[in-house]
Amino acid sequence: MAFLALVLSAHRASQDPNPNLSNSATPLRRVALGLDDTGDLLPEAGGAVAPPPRVAFVDKQHHYHDPALDGPWAARLDIRPETSLCAVSAAAMTEPQAPHRVGRAPTPTIHLRTRSVFEVLDGRANTCASPWRVDAGICFVRYRATPNEQVACLPSFIIVGAMKAGTAEAQGWLGIHPNLYRWKGLVDSGAGEAKFFSTTHSKAQLETRWQSDYLWPGFSLPQPSAARDMYTFEKTPRYMVLDDPHLIRMHEMLPSLKLVALLRHPSARAYSHFQHRCRRGTVFRCQRPGHPLHNHVFDAGDLPQSLAALARRLGQSLSPRDFVRVPHPCTPAHFEEIVTTFPNGTRSNRILYQAAEGGALRRGHYAMQLRRLYQYYRSEDVLVLLTEEMFQDFVGAAHEMQRFMGLPFFNYTHHTHVNERGFTVLNDLASKTDKAGYEPLGDAFRARLDNFFLPWSRQLIPIVGQARLERYWKIQL
Numbered sequence: 267m268a269f270l271a272l273v274l275s276a277h278r279a280s281q282d283p284n285p286n287l288s289n290s291a292t293p294l295r296r297v298a299l300g301l302d303d304t305g306d307l308l309p310e311a312g313g314a315v316a317p318p319p320r321v322a323f324v325d326k327q328h329h330y331h332d333p334a335l336d337g338p339w340a341a342r343l344d345i346r347p348e349t350s351l352c353a354v355s356a357a358a359m360t361e362p363q364a365p366h367r368v369g370r371a372p373t374p375t376i377h378l379r380t381r382s383v384f385e386v387l388d389g390r391a392n393t394c395a396s397p398w399r400v401d402a403g404i405c406f407v408r409y410r411a412t413p414n415e416q417v418a419c420l421p422s423f424i425i426v427g428a429m430k431a432g433t434a435e436a437q438g439w440l441g442i443h444p445n446l447y448r449w450k451g452l453v454d455s456g457a458g459e460a461k462f463f464s465t466t467h468s469k470a471q472l473e474t475r476w477q478s479d480y481l482w483p484g485f486s487l488p489q490p491s492a493a494r495d496m497y498t499f500e501k502t503p504r505y506m507v508l509d510d511p512h513l514i515r516m517h518e519m520l521p522s523l524k525l526v527a528l529l530r531h532p533s534a535r536a537y538s539h540f541q542h543r544c545r546r547g548t549v550f551r552c553q554r555p556g557h558p559l560h561n562h563v564f565d566a567g568d569l570p571q572s573l574a575a576l577a578r579r580l581g582q583s584l585s586p587r588d589f590v591r592v593p594h595p596c597t598p599a600h601f602e603e604i605v606t607t608f609p610n611g612t613r614s615n616r617i618l619y620q621a622a623e624g625g626a627l628r629r630g631h632y633a634m635q636l637r638r639l640y641q642y643y644r645s646e647d648v649l650v651l652l653t654e655e656m657f658q659d660f661v662g663a664a665h666e667m668q669r670f671m672g673l674p675f676f677n678y679t680h681h682t683h684v685n686e687r688g689f690t691v692l693n694d695l696a697s698k699t700d701k702a703g704y705e706p707l708g709d710a711f712r713a714r715l716d717n718f719f720l721p722w723s724r725q726l727i728p729i730v731g732q733a734r735l736e737r738y739w740k741i742q743l
């Protein structure tokens with residue numbers, strides 16, 4: 267029984283064919299931290315104490331290990347004996363910015379950064395596996411919890427949004443890449459979203475949840491050997507609008523993460539968002555005859571308590587019985603009413619920033635959201651794509667995403683077809699474009715809405731470029 271904590275790390279390839287990505291190496295700093303930590307030794311059954319963790323490093327092509335290790339994981343990886351591995355990590359620790367080379371230079375194909383494997387015994391992680399000492403792409407192996415060892419890898423990248431910007435489709439496309447494995451944990455929405463960092467509200471909660479709710483259910487690879495060349499990812503559009511405390515936790519746990527942000531024209535996104543809410547049954551009409559709000563439409567927010575809250579908010583002696591649900595699809599007139607109504611039910615002649623529930627308008631303030639992400643993640647690590655650009659040439663966008671990740675090229679051309687509604691979709695994958703559509707916004711209101719978003723869209727010019735925004739969003743900046 268191996269009680270040694272095994273830490274394998276594949277450093278980023280030293281010969282990088284893509285110069286845009288070559289500055290992104292982070293040489294093993296988190297792994298090196300784990301090396302020092304011998305204070306948390308795992309007790310053996312008889313009360314004796316296991317030896318301190320030992321460390322080995324590997325790269326993607328050549329695997330190295332400490333010959334003292336004899337676990338099945340080591341055998342499976344076809345690890346060749348190598349010495350002085352701890353010395354290598356010590357060098358990385360004292361010179362964190364120095365290029366880190368182990369053995370001969372590999373032929374690089376994947377540029378996602380750190381790649382490490384921690385051994386977890388009986389589900390109890392050693393201190394190397396503290397969420398504050400891991401990183402994006404790091405893998406964990408456990409031997410005892412199942413008859414065979416199980417390997418799970420933290421995400422190397424995340425599609426962070428925006429909501430209704432084609433994130434599910436992008437996830438589906440990336441999910442068929444032979445080197446990628448998408449999050450497969452329990453889903454509450456059917457959308458396959460982890461929602462881990464958006465539903466974890468403190469450090470202590472993250473420490474309790476990260477293995478049981480995120481790592482093991484979502485990122486366990488089909489077979490351990492897949493950790494050799496498979497990288498995991500997830501998509502959660504809510505991450506695009508996380509506040510600082512949530513983002514700080516995400517960054518502290520996954521500092522080398524790459525992010526993909528899809529930005530859809532904010533007017534189209536907002537209307538799609540509203541239809542999404544309408545489909546979920548949160549849109550209601552006041553049906554009390556003779557009442558001043560009779561036939562007015564409201565978004566009740568998150569059900570079921572929300573209807574009573576809505577009635578209270580509107581006052582005027584309304585009760586939940588005075589409302590009837592508006593069936594999907596809602597109409598453009600419903601949307602216009604929602605985004606021009608104050609919370610107390612008073613109509614405005616202006617579009618109101620705070621009006622729509624769920625942030626249907628606020629979520630279109632992409633520049634602000636990206637600026638917040640850039641406080642924690644370097645802009646080179648955030649790929650920003652326009653949804654319209656992606657949908658116009660999905661194959662090209664998929665290829666751009668692969669280049670950004672530094673993944674081996676996978677040709678999507680033969681895996682797509684144009685569906686009945688004229689959308690390019692993936693073969694054998696249900697697409698949201700198959701769902702019933704809704705009536706488009708009328709030109710006049712659409713123009714008002716575009717105007718409402720214009721100052722926010724202008725702020726995107728330094729990030730996305732004016733020509734691209736004007737071309738794909740068909741706006742005049």
Ligand SMILES: Nc1ncnc2c1ncn2[C@@H]1O[C@H](COP(=O)(O)OS(=O)(=O)O)[C@@H](OP(=O)(O)O)[C@H]1O
Nearest residue numbers: 429430431432433434435503538657689690698699
């Ligand atoms: N291939 C293709 N071409 C054009 N449009 C497409 C495509 N795939 C998805 N979509 C549209 O993307 C919208 C759903 O976005 P998301 O998957 O991000 O939604 S969600 O946030 O996960 O709920 C949703 O938009 P609306 O139909 O306007 O609601 C989808 O129809």
